[in-house]
Amino acid sequence: xxxxxxxxxxxxxxxxxxxxxxxxxxxxxxxxxxxxxxxxxxxxxxxxxxxxxxxxxxxxxxxxxxxxxxxxxxxxxxxxxxxxxxxxxxxxxxxxxxxxxxxxxxxxxxxxxxxxxxxxxxxxxxxxxxxxxxxxxxxxxxxxxxxxxxxxxxxxxxxxxxxxxxxxxxxxxxxxxxxxxxxxxxxxxxxxxxxxxxxxxxxxxxxxxxxxxxxxxxxxxxxxxxxxxxxxxxxxxxxxxxxxxxxxxxx
Ligand SMILES: [Cu+2]
Numbered sequence: 086x087x088x089x090x091x092x093x094x095x096x097x098x099x100x101x102x103x104x105x106x107x108x109x110x111x112x113x114x115x116x117x118x119x120x121x122x123x124x125x126x127x128x129x130x131x132x133x134x135x136x137x138x139x140x141x142x143x144x145x146x147x148x149x150x151x152x153x154x155x156x157x158x159x160x161x162x163x164x165x166x167x168x169x170x171x172x173x174x175x176x177x178x179x180x181x182x183x184x185x186x187x188x189x190x191x192x193x194x195x196x197x198x199x200x201x202x203x204x205x206x207x208x209x210x211x212x213x214x215x216x217x218x219x220x221x222x223x224x225x226x227x228x229x230x231x232x233x234x235x236x237x238x239x240x241x242x243x244x245x246x247x248x249x250x251x252x253x254x255x256x257x258x259x260x261x262x263x264x265x266x267x268x269x270x271x272x273x274x275x276x277x278x279x280x281x282x283x284x285x286x287x288x289x290x291x292x293x294x295x296x297x298x299x300x301x302x303x304x305x306x307x308x309x310x311x312x313x314x315x316x317x318x319x320x321x322x323x324x325x326x327x328x329x330x331x332x333x334x335x336x
Contacts, residue, residue, distance in 0.1 A: 175251070175262075175285040178303035180292060186252060186301050190216055190232075193250070197232045206232045207240040215239065216250045219260030219288075219319060220329070222296050227327040229317065230254075236331035243312045243335050250305040253288040254296075261287035262304075263320045264333060266313065271325040275318055283308060287321055310335045 181189065193216030198207040208215075218230040228235045241247055251262040267279035288302040312335050319329035 175249075175304040175306035178250070178305055180300035180302050181252075182300055183297055186254070189250065189252070189303075190218070192216070194232050199232050199234065199237075201234060204234055204237045205240060206234060206237045208245070209242065211242060211245045212248075213241055213245050214248045214250060215241075216252065217262055217317065218252050218254045219262075220258065221254035222256075225328065227319075227324055227329050229319075229329055229331055231331070236328070238332045238334060239317075241310050241333065241335050243310055245310045245335075246307055247310050248305060248307040249283070249285065250303060251285045251288060252301050252303045253290055254301055255290050256294050256299075257290050258324075259287040259289055259321055260324065260329070261285055261320045262317065264315045264317050266315055268316055269318075269325070269330055271318060271330065273326055274322050275325040276320040276322070279318070282315060284320070287319075312336055 193214045196208055196210045196213065198209070199205075200207070215231065218224075220227055221230050224230050224235055231237050231239060249262060249264075251260070253260045262283075262285040263276070263279070263281055264283035265279040265281055272278040283306070285304045285306060288304055291299040291301050293299040315333040315335065317331050317333055318325035
């Protein structure tokens with residue numbers, strides 16, 4: 086269920102610090118997949134300039150000890166939402182349990198008006214917690230789940246404090262979160278093809294296949310919204326093109 090047209094990302098050795106790899110633009114090893122255009126070739130994934138502040142801590146793949154300093158905790162302002170918009174990687178929230186994940190999702194749903202028919206989530210408040218689940222179980226592969234909907238259009242008021250919490254609920258793939266003014270369709274290398282407005286560095290997949298016993302890596306950052314139409318996507322190559330995108334409207 087995890088290989089339809091999407092390159093499988095493999096960390097090239099547990100000893101390789103992901104943050105170091107990202108900041109140096111080092112290529113990730115890509116396992117050949119059924120539709121990988123250039124099997125056996127590595128694809129490079131370069132950190133955007135504004136996300137260049139990274140920790141030097143090694144990447145604790147498969148470890149629950151990554152509560153802090155996993156990668157990319159620098160916060161640098163950039164982007165189309167104006168000077169108030171920050172991101173630059175986001176602060177790592179470490180790995181949380183399944184119970185904590187449920188509580189986090191409930192918190193995100195507070196103040197949300199969910200319309201499954203229109204596939205729209207509307208936040209009327211000025212303080213919003215947007216919990217974005219990357220490719221969770223029970224939803225189509227390579228999609229976002231927000232407040233129970235798949236890739237919904239998210240409506241937020243201007244000048245709201247929007248706290249975006251990325252949770253990688255997937256088993257097997259890294260996922261990050263990016264906001265852009267660039268509409269779909271997205272190229273394979275979405276990160277290089279869009280104008281970033283907000284960025285949360287990719288996180289490793291959940292720690293176990295069993296969702297009940299797994300821990301989930303999280304990362305978050307806040308910014309103040311500015312009117313406009315944006316799109317959220319996963320910047321890991323191939324993922325946005327495979328379906329990990331949706332719209333965010335600030336008005
Ligand atoms: Cu992804």
